[in-house]
Amino acid sequence: MVDTPLVLGIESSCDETGVAIVHGTTVLANEVASSVELHARFGGVVPEVASRAHLEAIVPCLRRALATSKVSLAEIDAVAVTAGPGLMGALVVGVSAAKALSVALNKPLYGVNHLVGHVAVSIIENGPLPSPTLALLVSGGHTSLLLIRDITSDITEVGSTIDDAAGEAYDKVARLLGLSYPGGPVIDKLAATGNPTAIHFPRGLTAQRDMERHRFDFSFSGLKTAVARWVETERRAGHEIPVADVCASFQEAVADVLTAKTVAAAKAYRVRNVVLGGGVAANSRLRSLLEERCHAAGLRLRYPSPALCTDNGVMVAVLGAAMVSAGLPPSPLTLGADSGLPVETPLVG
Numbered sequence: 001m002v003d004t005p006l007v008l009g010i011e012s013s014c015d016e017t018g019v020a021i022v023h024g025t026t027v028l029a030n031e032v033a034s035s036v037e038l039h040a041r042f043g044g045v046v047p048e049v050a051s052r053a054h055l056e057a058i059v060p061c062l063r064r065a066l067a068t069s070k071v072s073l074a075e076i077d078a079v080a081v082t083a084g085p086g087l088m089g090a091l092v093v094g095v096s097a098a099k100a101l102s103v104a105l106n107k108p109l110y111g112v113n114h115l116v117g118h119v120a121v122s123i124i125e126n127g128p129l130p131s132p133t134l135a136l137l138v139s140g141g142h143t144s145l146l147l148i149r150d151i152t153s154d155i156t157e158v159g160s161t162i163d164d165a166a167g168e169a170y171d172k173v174a175r176l177l178g179l180s181y182p183g184g185p186v187i188d189k190l191a192a193t194g195n196p197t198a199i200h201f202p203r204g205l206t207a208q209r210d211m212e213r214h215r216f217d218f219s220f221s222g223l224k225t226a227v228a229r230w231v232e233t234e235r236r237a238g239h240e241i242p243v244a245d246v247c248a249s250f251q252e253a254v255a256d257v258l259t260a261k262t263v264a265a266a267k268a269y270r271v272r273n274v275v276l277g278g279g280v281a282a283n284s285r286l287r288s289l290l291e292e293r294c295h296a297a298g299l300r301l302r303y304p305s306p307a308l309c310t311d312n313g314v315m316v317a318v319l320g321a322a323m324v325s326a327g328l329p330p331s332p333l334t335l336g337a338d339s340g341l342p343v344e345t346p347l348v349g
């Protein structure tokens, strides 16, 4: 068992190619190449375009990571890679590269879960996760509440979205407002100049009748439709769309539901520690409202700095390092990419 293993982490589940090197919980290199600009004109990620971009970026990213960290491949203790969930063709690029490195270097291979990586990345700035911790995971494709007793081996999903993910809602609303892709950062910025109480948009699955079956679940598709209807009605009436107010009001609805359910779940499961993770965790309003509500409820909150919230190799490397430190057996060399890897499976055995 190595306490501070030197781990190479590879991420390629969506539109960011990430290669990082960590020494235990210290980041030695964090290289990210994004293909987001190639997808922007389509208003969403085009899987084939993403796969090709990963192929082109992965070796240069690896070279840069080795150069910045001044680490040689021979010194690496283990190779960690996102095995899923994500786009199949994109995942395969990272998994193949990681397997090749593992064989060539004769070093253990850890196929880890991308979503769990989004939570694990907070270890870099805030140290080991207290047990138990409640995680609010909000990314482009997933929205879940996770009860985590051990990030390497004991994760229970206590709630998730029944339709769109939070990030997906941001991307779709941005599209209908004619804003650029990805929608999150643009809406976040515009919302800062708008009035969050200008329009009251619905808070999905918060009505009394939903509490029994969906107490800790989320729904954002009704919210997206409500924004679309509101905008359409205003356009038909010939009114100019107050884009900043729409953004601020939409963002307030998202942040309100996410934070209210997180605090309620923490209370119900008697958990005092909360962690925020995933691309949407970079959202300024979500961070401030969650901080406010956690503070009021006596909960301790941690969240990664914005640059570590979106996809990167560090989240993979640090989760891999945690697996090595826990003495867990590595993944077999038959490891495959699993586009639907469940969030409760942190490591593919």
Ligand code: KG4
Binding pocket: 014, 118, 138, 139, 140, 141, 142, 166, 167, 168, 170, 171, 182, 183, 184, 185, 188, 278, 279, 280, 281, 282, 283, 284, 309, 310, 311
């Ligand atoms: O976790 P991530 O980088 O990729 C996935 O694993 O899906 O998340 C990407 C999502 C996108 O939907 C993007 O619009 C959203 O995160 N996002 C944000 C912000 N930055 C990125 N959403 C809201 N506010 C932001 N500042």
Ligand code: ZN
Binding pocket: 114, 118, 139, 140, 278, 279, 310, 311
């Ligand atoms: Zn992600």
